[in-house]
Amino acid sequence: MRASVTETVPAVGQRSRRPWSIPVPGVLRAAEAIAFWLVTAPFLALLPAGIGYRAACWRGDWTFRSDPGKRDEITNNLRLVLGEELGGQEAERMTREVFRQRNCWIIDVMRMRGNGRGLGKLVEIRGREHLDAALAGGKGAILCSSHQGSFHSSFSLIHASGYPVTSIGRWWWEFPPGGTSAVVRRMWELVYGRRVDRHRHRPNMAPWPGRWQVAVRAANVLRANEVVTICCDPPPLAEELPRAVEVPFLGGSGRFVPGVVALAQATGAPVLMISIRRLPDYRHQVVEISPPVPMDGETTVAFERCAAAVETVIRAHPAEWDIWYNLEDLIRMGLIPNASQQAATAGARTDQETELQQSSR
């Protein structure tokens, strides 16, 4: 069951019960973030892995304390979606873990320099036999992931380990489309995109609205018996909503664009789910490739199988799902009602409670 909004929003005048909050002004946080991406993280990636990832966790803890707005947003997101399964303290612990994981992902990308061995030696890729068997079929292979763990680095590592990998995906710094300054885009391309793209067979394919060629290009990559990676859980853009399907997801109903199913059914390429998880030492990771998931039947039914596989991974390692970070993304996915719906739900709940109180009296 989902928690109600009224349970997660503190009452007016209620003080935060977190003693460790050290709010830092947004400008200072932004300056620190730029310095971390440009200087500190590349330096940490040169140090022994144990030190680098420990420092990343410390920064995660610091951002957890210094950015109470984002922290509360993530905690609320977790509780609104996972509901009563998640107590308040557990949600808070998981929120801190979200911050730690995000900082470890940065170190992962920085360790992809050169041939990627700096990261490769820390990541165990399981299930290669499934990928080999899929490619032996001659129709390519689709590796389908969620926004879970260090998925960008993992796709690059799979390429570095000998498979021709091309990715379908949109970079976050291009959101909203056309709304990011050229300086910001250049910075992200320099510190992130360049490092990841170096280990891909072809340039990234970004399925923005208006890019009507993307799926056919991906089909041609599969026809060349190569590997295409795709995340099946991006929050749909407004333009994509007419093509979205609704499937059971995380105890509710999630909206997704079933591009992976369309691609698989059009090309006959097998879909292998890929899960990524970080071990408790924060240094090591396991990337696991599954056997093919059946893609026959109606689009929605076939997509439900992907969504079920993704949900299993999220429930096992919830803090590693990147989508918790933004309320707006969860609203677009239909996992959290938007503000007006929340208000209506809260109003209906208040009415019900009043009626109950009156009837009990």
Added chain:
Amino acid sequence: METIVNDYLTRELVQDVALLPLGDATSLLETGILHSLSMLRLAVFLRERFGVTVEDADLIPENFDSVDAICAYLRARVGREASHAGVRD
């Protein structure tokens, strides 16, 4: 050929009934009929029905913006492949 392509688009890809009947010169890109996934379905149809595989270099608006453009593209591809086959023979 125009009738076959138009029928397919009308039957399978046009979701907004206000766009029907679909004119052969109607822009498929401006009306939103062609997007990434519908283009993929169209490419599969062209391969199965006409034996033409859409290559990356062919993915330009001039080849797919209307029924007329698609048919012109198909004729050019079929003609090109026939002449290549003739050279090989």
